[in-house]
Amino acid sequence: MEMVGKLAGVSQVTVSRALNDPSKVSKATMAKIQEAIAATGFVPNALAGALASNRSRLISALVPSVTNITHAAMVQSFTERMRSHGYQIMLSETGFDSKEEEALIGAHLSRRPDAMMLTGARHTPAARRMLLAANLPTVEIWDVTDTPIDLCVGFSHVDAGAVVGRFAAEQGYRTAACVTAADERALRRKDAFCAAFHTETSVRPETVVTEGQASLRSGREGMSTLLDLGFKQGVVFCSSDQLAHGLMIETRARGLRTPEDIAIIGFGDQDFAAHTLPALTTVRVDRVELGSRAADALLGRLEHGDAPQAPINIGFEIIRRDSA
Amino acid sequence: MEMVGKLAGVSQVTVSRALNDPSKVSKATMAKIQEAIAATGFVPNALAGALASNRSRLISALVPSVTNITHAAMVQSFTERMRSHGYQIMLSETGFDSKEEEALIGAHLSRRPDAMMLTGARHTPAARRMLLAANLPTVEIWDVTDTPIDLCVGFSHVDAGAVVGRFAAEQGYRTAACVTAADERALRRKDAFCAAFHTETSVRPETVVTEGQASLRSGREGMSTLLDLGFKQGVVFCSSDQLAHGLMIETRARGLRTPEDIAIIGFGDQDFAAHTLPALTTVRVDRVELGSRAADALLGRLEHGDAPQAPINIGFEIIRRDSA
């Protein structure tokens, strides 16, 4: 900046101002500074800027998995919204372990982000403490809770499971099962589904928990396991559309029909769900809306100093297609 | 740090040393410092540290799309490797536009990363200039080029297309087509495929370029378009497994069989490719290997001051399954 200033015939501060608030600099000097910047190839040092101003214009975002398309769509809309307001996103994967999340929260906090986005509402006590101590705008997404750290935008996984359980019963199914990934939120949906289905029909659904990431493969394996367990003629609720698609394929590979023999319900309404054969009945969560609402909540805090908000429940919706 | 030091009865420098090089501090003071850190909930300011040391321990990574599983797997292995060496990844999506990539490169550079990972080998001249001027270890992945900015780990898209073209001819197909996303690298594969197939058979493949992100949906649409164009009985090379899967579904929806009526070849060998029905014939690129090789190249530079390396071509492999 010193160099740029010298080249433009002004002081270093003026260059700083030209970059941060052009309105505070005259047209003429502005032009000279632009020219000097182009000539030197100067790239401002945001590190130093952040240190001096105590504002990094960095937002931390922690998601369980980048590979998981569900979260990817949310993150994308979140990122876009934040970026349009001049913030940059620092994205990291927390994986399955909440201990790892804790470590990552520390690593992110050390970069002094202006705000933080977390997936889920369950964190280690230490993580909670760090976040509270850091005293920065924080938004938890993809779940709702009575005890948010700060902001919260999501939906109730218990409600979702229960609604699907009742839906399954209403459709006349009298046998049901769950194939679910070993994800804490997915398991809560499963439990609620089973409880609701049991309430309506007095039958308790079978459960298969798959290992690792949800995928076509684990879906096929899950269906396989279920069939080997003697399951037949009924509906299966899956913890994701990926899994559901895998179930459909395995069903067909076994010479069974969907939905006549095995009806299948997914979760997430990912963009492929409408285009499988048969088209997948699933639960839609407006991920784009979720991401941008989360961003808005943070921006309100960041730019307008808004007061803390109550948790926002954006709900969900059963999308009835052909698979159940 | 000042505070922590006071609490531990030492100076700020000692705290700094305790954190960065524990071997330079006595056991006794180390313990006191640990205690003081726990008591205060101190989180080091990496911004200040980076400014003072001129090392941010931050690596920039730019990919076209996080949603795209292909790149996600690479990024994941890259990230893991880097993280195990104490580096944090700053990931951003560049989207389709290379102008946008240029802007992002600037934004990332301003955070003073220690190194940079770029997807692809085509960048705007301005982007190249910035990178060169920044003079930091840079690795371009997912492509090879004779004029790398610095490090380069990838494979030849032209070779890949050509090999698949010859493979298709060898399998006895005398009609062929390409359904491809409007991605620069995918288009290069397509051109090479068409040229090779033409050389072998004297027939020039039909081409359909889909819009937007590759998805099941765009795959179905692509197949639909192709069929409406009068395509029948032949092989179709797709720019991704996603697309290929979409083609398979549309084929079945139209009452046609794979591979008897329409044979389908994907690209990427994503984890679902082995589990579609029929299992997908595709091209495998070892994305995990690619990510970790890229990380290693950077780490060699960062930690051991290795000299620039020639581009690394990790190649690819046709995986023959049932769809072609």
Added chain:
DNA sequence: CTGTTAGCGCGTTCAT
């Protein structure tokens, strides 16, 4: 509209 001064919280160097 522009310049001066004083830090931001650390790592680095040189002492001891």
Added chain:
DNA sequence: ATGAACGCGCTAACAG
């Protein structure tokens, strides 16, 4: 093994 002094590149006051 520890401490004192300095500066990284920038922004925030204040003054003119």
